[in-house]
Amino acid sequence: MPGAPGSGEVVRGIVSAGAYVPRARLRRSEVAEFLGSGGGKGARAVASHDEDTTTMGMEAARTALRAAPAAAVDALWFATASPAYLDKTNATAVHAALRLPADVPALDFGGALRSGIGALSSSLRSATTTLVVMADQRDGLPGGADESAGGDAAAALVLGEDSPGAPVVAQFLGGASATDEFLDRWRAPGEHRSKAWEERFGETRYLPLGLDVWVRALKAAGIEAGEVDHLVVTGMHSRASKALVSRLGKLGLHPDVAADDLSGSVGQAGTAHPGLVLASVLETAGPGETVVVLHLADGADGLVFRTTDAISDWSPVRTVAAQIESGAALPYGKFLAWRGMLNPEPPRRPEPQRVSAPAAWRSEDWKFGFVGSRDRTSGALHMPPARVSMKGGAVDDMEPAAMADLIGTVVTFTVDRLAYSPSPPIVFAVVDFEGGGRFPLELTDVDAEAVHIGDRVEMTFRRLFSADGIHDYFWKGRPAAVSGAPAPQS
Amino acid sequence: MASHGIRDRVAIVGMGCTPFGEHWDKGLDDLIVEASGDAFTSAGVTKDEVDAYWFGTAQSGMSGITLARPLQLQNKPVTRVENYCTTGSEALRAAAYAVASGAYDIGMAVGAEKVKDSGYQGLNAAGPPSDGTARTLTAAAMFSMVAPAYAEKYGVDEDQMTDVLAAISVKNHYNGARNPRAQFRREITKETVLASPRVAGRLGVFDCAGVADGAAAAIVVRAEDALRYTDKPLYIKALSFAAGSGSGLIDPGYDYTHFPECEAAAADAYAQAGITDPRRQLAFAEVHDCFTPTELVLMEDLGFAARGTAWKEVLAGTFDLHGELPINPDGGLKSFGHPVGASGLRMFFECWLQLRGEATAERQIDNGRTLALTHNLGGYPGEMVSFVSVVGTERD
Numbered sequence: 109m110p111g112a113p114g115s116g117e118v119v120r121g122i123v124s125a126g127a128y129v130p131r132a133r134l135r136r137s138e139v140a141e142f143l144g145s146g147g148g149k150g151a152r153a154v155a156s157h158d159e160d161t162t163t164m165g166m167e168a169a170r171t172a173l174r175a176a177p178a179a180a181v182d183a184l185w186f187a188t189a190s191p192a193y194l195d196k197t198n199a200t201a202v203h204a205a206l207r208l209p210a211d212v213p214a215l216d217f218g219g220a221l222r223s224g225i226g227a228l229s230s231s232l233r234s235a236t237t238t239l240v241v242m243a244d245q246r247d248g249l250p251g252g253a254d255e256s257a258g259g260d261a262a263a264a265l266v267l268g269e270d271s272p273g274a275p276v277v278a279q280f281l282g283g284a285s286a287t288d289e290f291l292d293r294w295r296a297p298g299e300h301r302s303k304a305w306e307e308r309f310g311e312t313r314y315l316p317l318g319l320d321v322w323v324r325a326l327k328a329a330g331i332e333a334g335e336v337d338h339l340v341v342t343g344m345h346s347r348a349s350k351a352l353v354s355r356l357g358k359l360g361l362h363p364d365v366a367a368d369d370l371s372g373s374v375g376q377a378g379t380a381h382p383g384l385v386l387a388s389v390l391e392t393a394g395p396g397e398t399v400v401v402l403h404l405a406d407g408a409d410g411l412v413f414r415t416t417d418a419i420s421d422w423s424p425v426r427t428v429a430a431q432i433e434s435g436a437a438l439p440y441g442k443f444l445a446w447r448g449m450l451n452p453e454p455p456r457r458p459e460p461q462r463v464s465a466p467a468a469w470r471s472e473d474w475k476f477g478f479v480g481s482r483d484r485t486s487g488a489l490h491m492p493p494a495r496v497s498m499k500g501g502a503v504d505d506m507e508p509a510a511m512a513d514l515i516g517t518v519v520t521f522t523v524d525r526l527a528y529s530p531s532p533p534i535v536f537a538v539v540d541f542e543g544g545g546r547f548p549l550e551l552t553d554v555d556a557e558a559v560h561i562g563d564r565v566e567m568t569f570r571r572l573f574s575a576d577g578i579h580d581y582f583w584k585g586r587p588a589a590v591s592g593a594p595a596p597q598s
Numbered sequence: 599m600a601s602h603g604i605r606d607r608v609a610i611v612g613m614g615c616t617p618f619g620e621h622w623d624k625g626l627d628d629l630i631v632e633a634s635g636d637a638f639t640s641a642g643v644t645k646d647e648v649d650a651y652w653f654g655t656a657q658s659g660m661s662g663i664t665l666a667r668p669l670q671l672q673n674k675p676v677t678r679v680e681n682y683c684t685t686g687s688e689a690l691r692a693a694a695y696a697v698a699s700g701a702y703d704i705g706m707a708v709g710a711e712k713v714k715d716s717g718y719q720g721l722n723a724a725g726p727p728s729d730g731t732a733r734t735l736t737a738a739a740m741f742s743m744v745a746p747a748y749a750e751k752y753g754v755d756e757d758q759m760t761d762v763l764a765a766i767s768v769k770n771h772y773n774g775a776r777n778p779r780a781q782f783r784r785e786i787t788k789e790t791v792l793a794s795p796r797v798a799g800r801l802g803v804f805d806c807a808g809v810a811d812g813a814a815a816a817i818v819v820r821a822e823d824a825l826r827y828t829d830k831p832l833y834i835k836a837l838s839f840a841a842g843s844g845s846g847l848i849d850p851g852y853d854y855t856h857f858p859e860c861e862a863a864a865a866d867a868y869a870q871a872g873i874t875d876p877r878r879q880l881a882f883a884e885v886h887d888c889f890t891p892t893e894l895v896l897m898e899d900l901g902f903a904a905r906g907t908a909w910k911e912v913l914a915g916t917f918d919l920h921g922e923l924p925i926n927p928d929g930g931l932k933s934f935g936h937p938v939g940a941s942g943l944r945m946f947f948e949c950w951l952q953l954r955g956e957a958t959a960e961r962q963i964d965n966g967r968t969l970a971l972t973h974n975l976g977g978y979p980g981e982m983v984s985f986v987s988v989v990g991t992e993r994d
Contacts, residue, residue: 457718460734464727471729491848492731498845520747520854522799524739536735538743538854546850548733548980561750572730580730 119270120232121279121413123179125387126171127428128164128243128262129374130155131553133435134443136256142440146251152375154438155245155260157446157531158552158570158584161188164262165243166202166569172239172264173206174513175424178273179266183238184208185231187217187224189379190245192571192579194218194297201581202241204476205569207510221293221344222405224379228265229409232280237268244378247300250449254302257346259375263383275418278390278399280411282328284321287407288313293344300448307347314348315355317408322356325400325410333360337397338389340367342381343404352402373432388428395419436553446531457528462576473508478567478583480545481506489545509545511567515588516541518563523556530573539565539585553586564588601838603870604698606993609824609831610816612641615947618812618934619781626658626712627668633813633940634669634708641817641827645669648817649702651676654689654709655939665708682976683886684839684985685709686814687942691837691985694818703819709944710813711937735798737888738806740978742799744891747854752906760800762909763890764791767804770887770926773919774933776961781810781935805890810935814943816950821993830954832946835969835988836870838863846980859984860899860975867986868901872994873969876901880988881967882924882952884945886975887931897925900973900986924963927952938976942985945972953991968992 132154139147155164165186173179184206186199199214208214217223224242231238246258270276292310295302304310318341326333339361341349353366367389370381377384382403389399399413444450473479474492481493483506488499491511496503516539524534535551537559551559552570565585572580614636616629624632638645651674653665662676681688686709693705725732749759768788774780786804794802817827824831840862846852864876873879885900887893897908902923903916911917917925928934928948931941949970951957969990976983 457736458724460730461724461727463730467727467729471731475729475731489848498843498849519850520743522735522739522742523796524735524798526797527734527736527739534735534739536733536739540850544850546848546852548847550733561746572734582731 119276119279121267121276122390123237123266123268123274123276124172124176124422124424125266125383125390126168126173126175126264126424126426127384127387127431128167128171129153129428129431129435130159130164130260131434131436132156132438134438134440138440139251139256143251146256148256150372151435152256152259153261153435154443154446156552158572160192160571160579161190161243161245161262162192162198162201163569163571163581164260165241165264166205168243168262168264169202169206169239169241171424171426172266175422176266176274179237179268181208181237181239181266182212183236184212184214184241185217185227185238186214186241186243187227187379188243189219189221189223191216191218199241201476204472205581207473207477207479220406221378222403222407222409225382225401225403225405225409228267228383229283229285229411231267232283232411237266240265240267240383242380242383244380246376246378247447249301250444257371257376259377261374261377261380261384263380263387265383265387276416277419277422278413278415281331281414282325283409283411284324284328285407285409286317286321288317289406307345310345311348311351314343314345314404314408315351318348318352318402318404319355321408321410322402325412329412331398331412334362335398336361336365336400338367338393338399339365340369340382340385340389340399340401341404342369342376342385342402344376344378345404346371346376348404352404370432384428390415390419391424391427391429393419442531455526455528455532457526459528460573460575460580462578463580475582477510478512480509480511482509487544491545491547511541511545512583513567514541514543516565516585518559518561518565519546520561521551521559535559537565537585550584551586552584601866601870603836604694605835605870605872606833607698607821608694608818608834609821610834610946610950610989611819611824611827611831612637612643612817613815613947613950614640615779615814615944616812617779618810618937618940618944620714621811622714624811626664626710629710629712629811629813630665630668630708633710633815637706637815637817643704643817643827645671648674648704648706650674650693650696650705652679652689652692652705652707653677654679654685654707654942655711656680656682656685658710658712658939682983683888683936683938684942684974684976684983685939686944687972687974687985687987688839690816690818690943690946691839693816694834694837697818697820703823705818706815707818707943708813708815709939709942711939712811713809713937714811737978738801739798741889741892742801744854744895744979745800748891748895751853751855752909754909758909760792761788762894762912763805764788765912766887766890766893767791767932769918770930770932773927773961774929776958777929777933778958780929780933781808782929782933801889807888807931808933808935810937812935812937812940812944814940814947816943816946830991832950832953832989832991833993835990836867836986838866838870838986839984840866841983842977842981844981852980854979856895857899857975857979857982857984859982860896860973863984863986864900867971867988871969871988873988876971877923879967879969880923881965881970882927882963883971883973884926884928884930884948885973887926888936892975893925893930896973900971919961919963927957927961927963942972942974945974946987946989949989953989
């Protein structure tokens with residue numbers, strides 16, 4: 109067992125965590141109402157038409173970093189089984205949006221449902237301060253089990269050594285891993301639909317793998333089963349996960365330590381899920397509590413943590429619980445349209461042109477970071493950044509003005525029913541930011557009828573549209589603190 | 599800084615204007631040939647006698663050859679002009695200045711737009727390659743933000759605002775119904791306006807200008823030569839233009855209840871023309887009624903009504919066809935649609951007809967005044983270009 113905080117030994121673990129659960133919820137009962145079968149109980153989270161794994165990952169990363177502002181990240185690892193791009197690294201957009209320095213590498217862990225937990229455990233065994241971002245968007249055919257059981261979400265963890273400004277809130281005690289080549293779940297590249305072998309086969313493989321890893325992880329951490337305060341078991345094979353929890357109950361695990369796996373409220377968010385449930389557990393954990401994470405995917409991975417005193421002072425601005433609470437119902441038809449399963453009549457307007465690569469590169473700070481410029485003399489704020497001031501005669505005398513984390517107020521707004529949008533209508537508002545600056549921007553995660561002059565909005569990183577396979581990432585506004593507010597009744 | 603203008607130095611001596619509408623059977627070249635031919639006939643000149651040409655089109659072609667080819671102009675100086683929705687007016691401004699400079703004796707401005715070949719509703723401009731961060735709203739949405747801002751600032755309640763905007767639409771359709779060149783020639787009621795499908799914000803289809811193909815043309819000469827071509831020339835009193843810096847979009851001081859570019863262009867034009875009381879000196883005005891709130895705000899920007907009062911004047915009928923100051927007696931963009939390159943020249947064409955007493959009897963204005971104003975704007979609230987002209991039948 110590694111040294112405890114204050115023992116003089118290097119303490120490594122989780123410095124901060126953040127999660128993102130998109131606002132839209134598909135009530136599973138709606139599936140059966142529509143199709144006559146399928147669906148189930150509870151709800152699943154659904155990425156909006158302007159979200160993907162990159163934007164969700166970015167939102168989770170923002171939350172994690174805001175709760176640990178002194179953490180100096182020196183690597184960004186992004187894991188997803190639903191990448192927005194292949195060949196091109198997706199982590200670089202997150203890197204740009206977070207405005208991380210160029211010498212911080214941004215790398216993708218791609219493709220497999222195991223890549224999230226893999227990035228997490230690799231980082232814990234490295235010497236860097238790593239921001240591990242895990243995001244996933246789970247699809248399935250209409251009425252199928254995957255469509256209902258899946259969920260869209262992201263999680264981000266800052267992993268590194270304990271330091272005065274950025275203390276470890278959950279120390280890594282040890283872990284174990286087991287790898288096995290067998291066919292449980294697979295998906296051909298380009299397909300949205302996963303396929304799975306007969307459920308019983310996977311269960312008979314995962315159960316012994318999970319038990320083996322459990323025993324070895326606890327041993328590596330130097331703890332007994334009875335010391336475990338929180339058990340997080342995740343994986344797309346929910347039957348195997350349940351069976352494992354049940355078996356561990358007979359092996360010395362205290363009852364009721366199994367954490368809510370959020371399958372009823374968010375759905376199984378694949379690659380992101382272990383991070384999501386872990387973040388959720390940490391948000392309510394007190395100091396000195398032991399947390400075990402077990403993820404079942406093509407083998408098993410287990411990680412053991414113990415929360416430190418520092419966790420008392422750690423509080424993410426957007427908790428998982430608050431985000432789950434603030435969901436808004438999405439009609440099943442809209443869900444199908446957003447997932448490309450239904451093709452509604454598009455607006456009779458030309459589709460947008462693809463983004464120019466050099467133009468996007470030149471404006472990286474603006475486009476990805478939402479950084480304007482402020483005239484040093486007049487204070488006039490320019491969005492996008494400008495060289496010549498709109499007030500006074502200053503030329504090339506501006507400083508960067510980071511706007512992404514500021515709150516704005518709606519000055520006036522409109523609803524455009526004609527303009528092109530992947531999901532019309534467009535709600536558009538002129539927004540004045542606290543501390544100065546105005547920008548006309550699109551609102552998202554908002555009901556067109558519920559917008560008023562004077563509403564407060566916060567910025568969120570989104571995908572405006574895609575053309576020629578190029579995703580146009582930029583910022584939109586959304587009602588401030590929409591996460592944490594009571595859920596709108598639908 | 600100076601804006602001297604060319605008051606009474608240049609005159610319009612011939613004009614042509616096609617009917618505006620969905621000309622499925624006519625291409626851009628047809629529209630150009632028809633409008634230009636009417637203007638040549640009107641002025642009694644041939645294409646070879648015209649020394650230089652300016653061709654306004656926003657999206658229907660590039661370069662002067664777009665005009666030179668259909669008219670078969672041989673090595674004439676032909677320049678294509680584009681300046682958003684002021685494009686047609688800008689072609690005339692260029693031709694007038696060239697004649698005023700002495701560089702040419704006869705100049706011609708032609709504006710044409712073939713909009714209905716695109717297959718889309720409304721106007722669609724494809725911008726240059728970009729970083730993808732600029733808004734992609736319709737013009738209707740951008741201008742729809744004016745209505746609530748105006749209502750809020752001046753305490754106009756919801757029902758009153760509805761009445762005001764509908765009244766503007768009803769008036770322009772009333773005028774257009776009396777104009778054989780208009781696209782829409784039926785009077786409408788307030789109920790029609792209110793029942794139309796929503797496009798953006800509170801604006802419905804009947805709050806928006808139509809979409810049409812069309813062309814118009816004007817021939818200009820030095821004022822002292824004008825009577826050689828026509829007994830009733832129109833003397834150019836003022837041509838002004840203002841391009842905003844676009845800062846209204848990001849300036850927290852901008853409140854969406856006025857268009858500073860239009861105020862600036864109007865002030866310049868009135869100074870050039872020596873106009874001190876436009877509401878009483880002008881016989882009428884043709885303004886850029888792209889959307890009903892636009893016309894409302896322009897009544898104040900152009901000095902026809904005091905700030906915060908235009909809505910009352912609209913309801914009082916001040917701007918009706920036979921009101922104190924008729925606005926858009928030809929039916930405006932509302933009845934004509936908006937072939938961008940042609941619209942500005944179409945407004946001049948109404949001045950040509952009205953001030954010479956040649957409008958159809960049922961819409962002829964006879965208030966004893968000899969000056970008229972045309973106004974265009976292009977772009978959006980906060981990021982706009984604006985043109986204002988004054989023409990008259992008397993040379994001072």
